[in-house]
Amino acid sequence: xxxxxxxxxxxxxxxxxxxxxxxxxxxxxxxxxxxxxxxxxxxxxxxxxxxxxxxxxxxxxxxxxxxxxxxxxxxxxxxxxxxxxxxxxxxxxxxxxxxxxxxxxxxxxxxxxxxxxxxxxxxxxxxxxxxxxxxxxxxxxxxxxxxxxxxxxxxxxxxxxxxxxxxxxxxxxxxxxxxxxxxxxxxxxxxxxxxxxxxxxxxxxxxxxxxxxxxxxxxxxxxxxxxxxxxxxxxxxxxxxxxxxxxxxxxxxxxxxxxxxxxxxxxxxxxxxxxxxxxxxxxxxxxxxxxxxxxxxxxxxxxxxxxxxxxxxxxxxxxxxxxxxxxxxxxxxxxxxxxxxxxxxxxxxxxxxxxxxxxxxxxxxxxxxxxxxxxxxxxxxxxxxxxxxxxxxxxxxxxxxxxxxxxxxxxxxxxxxxxxxxxxxxxxxxxxxxxxxxxxxxxxxxxxxxxxxxxxxxxxxxxxxxxxxxxxxxxxxxxxxxxxxxxxxxxxxxxxxxxxxxxxxxxxxxxxxxxxxxxxxxxxxxxxxxxxxxxxxxxxxxxxxxxxxxxxxxxxxxxxxxxxxxxxxxxxxxxxxxxxxxxxxxxxxxxxxxxxxxxxxxxxxxxxxxxxxxxxxxxxxxxxxxxxxxxxxxxxxxxxxxxxxxxxxxxxxxxxxxxxxxxxxxxxxxxxxxxxxxxxxxxxxxxxxxxxxxxxxxxxxxxxxxxxxxxxxxxx
Numbered sequence: 243x244x245x246x247x248x249x250x251x252x253x254x255x256x257x258x259x260x261x262x263x264x265x266x267x268x269x270x271x272x273x274x275x276x277x278x279x280x281x282x283x284x285x286x287x288x289x290x291x292x293x294x295x296x297x298x299x300x301x302x303x304x305x306x307x308x309x310x311x312x313x314x315x316x317x318x319x320x321x322x323x324x325x326x327x328x329x330x331x332x333x334x335x336x337x338x339x340x341x342x343x344x345x346x347x348x349x350x351x352x353x354x355x356x357x358x359x360x361x362x363x364x365x366x367x368x369x370x371x372x373x374x375x376x377x378x379x380x381x382x383x384x385x386x387x388x389x390x391x392x393x394x395x396x397x398x399x400x401x402x403x404x405x406x407x408x409x410x411x412x413x414x415x416x417x418x419x420x421x422x423x424x425x426x427x428x429x430x431x432x433x434x435x436x437x438x439x440x441x442x443x444x445x446x447x448x449x450x451x452x453x454x455x456x457x458x459x460x461x462x463x464x465x466x467x468x469x470x471x472x473x474x475x476x477x478x479x480x481x482x483x484x485x486x487x488x489x490x491x492x493x494x495x496x497x498x499x500x501x502x503x504x505x506x507x508x509x510x511x512x513x514x515x516x517x518x519x520x521x522x523x524x525x526x527x528x529x530x531x532x533x534x535x536x537x538x539x540x541x542x543x544x545x546x547x548x549x550x551x552x553x554x555x556x557x558x559x560x561x562x563x564x565x566x567x568x569x570x571x572x573x574x575x576x577x578x579x580x581x582x583x584x585x586x587x588x589x590x591x592x593x594x595x596x597x598x599x600x601x602x603x604x605x606x607x608x609x610x611x612x613x614x615x616x617x618x619x620x621x622x623x624x625x626x627x628x629x630x631x632x633x634x635x636x637x638x639x640x641x642x643x644x645x646x647x648x649x650x651x652x653x654x655x656x657x658x659x660x661x662x663x664x665x666x667x668x669x670x671x672x673x674x675x676x677x678x679x680x681x682x683x684x685x686x687x688x689x690x691x692x693x694x695x696x697x698x699x700x701x702x703x704x705x706x707x708x709x710x711x712x713x714x715x716x717x718x719x720x721x722x723x724x725x726x727x728x729x730x731x732x733x734x735x736x737x738x739x740x741x742x743x744x745x746x747x748x749x750x751x752x753x754x755x756x757x758x759x760x761x762x763x764x765x766x767x768x769x770x771x772x773x774x775x776x777x778x779x780x781x782x783x784x785x786x787x788x789x790x791x792x793x794x795x796x797x798x799x800x801x802x803x804x805x806x807x808x809x810x811x812x813x814x815x816x817x818x819x820x821x822x823x824x825x826x827x828x829x830x831x832x833x834x835x836x837x838x839x840x841x842x843x844x845x846x847x848x849x850x851x852x853x854x855x856x857x858x859x860x861x862x863x864x865x866x867x868x869x870x871x872x873x874x875x876x877x878x879x880x881x882x883x884x885x886x887x888x889x890x891x892x893x894x895x896x897x898x899x900x901x902x903x904x905x906x907x908x909x910x911x912x913x914x915x916x917x918x919x920x921x922x923x924x925x926x927x928x929x930x931x932x933x934x935x936x937x938x939x940x941x942x943x944x945x946x947x948x949x950x951x952x953x954x955x956x957x958x
Contacts, residue, residue: 378434820888
């Protein structure tokens with residue numbers, strides 16, 4: 243991931259385009275400017291991009307600290323390269339009465355010039371609001387701002403967003419786009435979930451209501467701010483037309499065709515010559531409960547319109563210059579076109595596979611169109627992995643090897659190399675499948691793609707290296723019993739949230755198809771990350787009940803209907819998650835052939851039988867049970883109950899992941915849904931069952947599965 247700060251790139255890129263098209267259009271446009279408007283010059287754009295906020299790049303962001311009147315917590319950098327404007331509700335140590343988190347780009351941006359006038363600008367960013375109370379009882383929200391100052395005015399808690407003082411509501415000069423989760427009568431808020439454009443006041447000039455009770459003709463249920471979705475927002479301002487526009491999506495990195503907000507206003511009346519750009523978020527825990535705000539990525543560009551110099555030559559004297567310019571332009575355009583054509587031919591030999599965002603096609607002819615991912619050369623990855631040496635292998639699956647690598651800048655990476663022995667079509671299909679899915683999803687509990695390489699018959703994906711390893715070693719490996727009850731609950735809640743996002747948080751439904759402990763990786767803070775999308779498939783929500791695929795997955799986690807009919811739906815992932823819940827709660831494998839009692843070999847059957855005999859709590863990991871309170875025991879009774887609901891042999895009887903998340907995160911220890919089996923499936927074959935998992939991991943020279951450590955992690 244990189245932060246790019248570059249003020250010499252020429253024209254601003256507004257739309258997705260490949261490298262050749264971009265260069266050609268820039269050169270052609272500049273030539274036309276020279277030819278037909280020789281009195282024009284172009285002001286240099288100011289732009290920066292944060293694909294993530296890594297420690298070694300964070301110096302370009304100012305974390306604003308409040309003055310002595312403030313007693314809350316400031317914005318902080320998270321371990322996953324994201325900025326928490328307000329604390330993560332699941333991790334916060336103190337429930338401060340109110341919090342203000344504010345960050346800004348380190349340098350002010352030039353927005354006005356005596357020579358060039360008012361600048362236009364364009365920005366986009368990805369963020370998430372985590373609410374902890376039902377609508378509309380949380381608060382307060384966050385804003386993107388362009389303002390004179392970055393320091394919050396005194397007492398600007400809650401509804402004031404760190405932007406205005408309650409004693410001087412109209413004293414500041416700013417533009418803000420607000421994402422408001424609380425109804426404030428002070429500012430005539432329309433609902434507890436709305437997006438608005440604010441100019442010098444937090445009373446919005448124009449509002450998009452995304453609440454369930456919206457009466458606006460344009461209703462945006464997919465932008466409901468209480469759903470804990472990850473959103474992408476685009477904001478443009480055209481200084482020629484004075485038009486401010488806002489687009490927003492919870493399912494795609496491609497800007498929607500229609501904005502949710504449009505408003506005309508001459509911002510030259512608001513902006514000084516230089517202004518700060520950034521984000522501010524507030525919550526009021528004492529009144530509204532904790533609400534977290536996290537920023538994942540951000541880019542920004544400001545540019546001035548063309549400026550015409552005063553005419554210095556008579557019209558007749560310009561004709562020779564125009565003729566010479568035309569001839570020169572023809573020659574230059576021919577040369578550039580020939581160069582780009584040759585480069586395209588050369589590039590297609592080494593990079594023929596590039597995926598557009600959630601493209602349904604297998605091959606898309608563009609170059610490096612993946613957002614927020616780096617292209618690595620084969621030479622770089624060979625050097626990082628000791629020429630793909632055996633000593634660097636940390637995982638092996640049916641289709642791939644995973645290597646530990648160290649880049650020249652010292653960063654550690656996990657390199658997933660598709661096996662060259664695979665048939666080319668199979669290797670590229672596997673590569674494309676994972677690339678197509680993982681490159682366009684963003685969730686704090688999903689392993690993020692760092693980069694890729696497709697060169698000289700090699701298909702390689704690059705991920706962040708996870709030194710803590712996978713969940714396997716902590717549940718039934720050499721670290722068995724070391725996870726506390728709270729950590730286990732946090733892990734289950736995180737993976738449930740990730741699956742809910744895959745199933746409901748995108749325009750289409752993503753089936754993971756290989757939910758298991760070996761694919762759950764842990765950060766240094768034991769945050770869970772669901773990885774390995776080699777078997778994942780992207781389908782529309784209308785297809786989830788009618789998709790037939792080749793049976794794939796890992797023994798013990800595969801839903802019965804998949805084995806017997808090959809029918810996949812989101813409920814197959816629910817089954818796999820139910821098995822994972824049982825493993826975490828019981829500290830045992832899904833299939834344990836070491837058990838002398840044959841009734842205990844299959845974990846799901848064993849726990850079910852304990853439930854039937856009213857001995858459900860006997861299934862709990864005895865090491866954990868010795869350390870937990872009676873209240874926590876009841877929490878785990880609920881977890882076991884939910885897990886058995888998820889493992890119902892009938893897919894129609896299983897809850898969806900949205901309901902599972904609600905039950906896991908809810909305070910109610912009772913689960914009303916009865917535990918009944920709609921129909922009985924024949925016992926699944928476990929002897930010699932072929933696993934099609936793309937990363938069934940090896941972790942020792944003896945291939946001892948008890949030490950399985952997962953695909954992107956340490957094998958320590």
